[in-house]
Amino acid sequence: MTAARHDAEFPIARPRRLRRGPALRRLVAQTRVLPENLILPLFVKEGLTEPVAISSMPGQVQHTRESLRKAAREAVEAGVGGLMLFGIPEHKDGVGSQADDPDGVVQVALRELSAEVGDDIVVMADLCLCEYTDHGHCGPLEESGHVDNDLTLERYASVAVAQAEAGAAVVAPSGMMDGQVGAIRAALDRAGFPHVPILAYAAKYASVFYGPFREAAEGAPQFGDRSGYQQDPANVRESLREVALDVAEGADMVMVKPGLAYLDVVAKVAESSPVPVSAYQVSGEYAMIEAAAEKGWLDRERAILETLTSYRRAGAEQILTYWATEAARLLR
Numbered sequence: 001m002t003a004a005r006h007d008a009e010f011p012i013a014r015p016r017r018l019r020r021g022p023a024l025r026r027l028v029a030q031t032r033v034l035p036e037n038l039i040l041p042l043f044v045k046e047g048l049t050e051p052v053a054i055s056s057m058p059g060q061v062q063h064t065r066e067s068l069r070k071a072a073r074e075a076v077e078a079g080v081g082g083l084m085l086f087g088i089p090e091h092k093d094g095v096g097s098q099a100d101d102p103d104g105v106v107q108v109a110l111r112e113l114s115a116e117v118g119d120d121i122v123v124m125a126d127l128c129l130c131e132y133t134d135h136g137h138c139g140p141l142e143e144s145g146h147v148d149n150d151l152t153l154e155r156y157a158s159v160a161v162a163q164a165e166a167g168a169a170v171v172a173p174s175g176m177m178d179g180q181v182g183a184i185r186a187a188l189d190r191a192g193f194p195h196v197p198i199l200a201y202a203a204k205y206a207s208v209f210y211g212p213f214r215e216a217a218e219g220a221p222q223f224g225d226r227s228g229y230q231q232d233p234a235n236v237r238e239s240l241r242e243v244a245l246d247v248a249e250g251a252d253m254v255m256v257k258p259g260l261a262y263l264d265v266v267a268k269v270a271e272s273s274p275v276p277v278s279a280y281q282v283s284g285e286y287a288m289i290e291a292a293a294e295k296g297w298l299d300r301e302r303a304i305l306e307t308l309t310s311y312r313r314a315g316a317e318q319i320l321t322y323w324a325t326e327a328a329r330l331l332r
């Protein structure tokens with residue numbers, strides 16, 4: 001016995017020492033997920049009288065104005081840090097007119113939410129046109145069918161001002177148009193909103209994991225896909241460039257999206273970004289875990305907490321997740 005302790009092959013280091021019991025493990029945990037770093041995405045649909053369940057995202061709904069306010073209050077009570085609002089208008093057209101209409105669905109919701117919970121949680125607005133255009137692309141189209149980048153910038157600038165006027169505490173452009181952050185910054189400054197931060201969806205990939213969201217937000221492209229403006233999953237250097245450009249144009253925070261399949265990108269961006277880094281646990285990630293849990297194939301709560309921990313470990317400071325309220329309660 002004693003002789004064995006001096007054997008060459010006997011463990012020299014014993015990392016297991018610090019894993020012996022929950023108290024020790026808690027003491028040395030390097031990464032912690034805090035409720036205040038979570039951001040809850042919410043969908044509000046114009047003209048609804050009852051919330052509508054989103055079948056591909058069990059537990060998530062398209063909200064009425066009333067149920068939206070209730071969900072926002074629950075998030076506040078759980079200690080969630082932010083809300084990210086998506087609107088689904090009754091009427092769509094080629095340029096997404098409802099997106100910057102002062103009476104458009106998101107503007108109405110922003111006014112109500114910012115009045116009701118604006119002091120307790122950061123009320124953010126996703127800034128894109130895909131939910132508002134009849135063709136489902138993220139901006140008005142050229143004749144060729146491609147999104148017209150520079151015309152879209154004018155639209156985004158106007159949407160940003162409408163959202164800020166309605167009370168958005170942060171605007172979050174997600175359309176991946178070149179120059180969008182600069183155009184929005186200039187418009188906000190001109191309109192008297194120099195204090196409203198921009199959370200830029202900076203590294204946003206053309207991902208299959210947005211599938212369930214497109215049912216939720218009714219924003220699926222009617223033809224083609226988004227790979228003409230969102231990034232190719234094969235690329236990582238491009239993300240660093242997108243982040244650098246967005247920061248140079250005035251982004252106050254940058255986001256990587258999706259998260260789970262792109263944690264390498266999150267880690268690289270977090271290493272070099274001079275501004276806070278967010279990551280989006282997207283609809284497909286949510287759907288995968290919910291579906292597997294429903295079949296009894298994995299422990300749902302542990303899967304939620306483990307994936308959120310992975311995001312933090314990779315270096316994301318804010319995490320957008322449809323589980324924000326529930327996770328915040330679990331973390332308390």
Ligand code: PBG
Binds near residue numbers: 174226
């Ligand atoms: C809009 C937008 C999308 C998502 C967030 N903002 C869809 C898309 O780009 O196709 C996806 C979010 C999710 O899947 O949870 N541009």
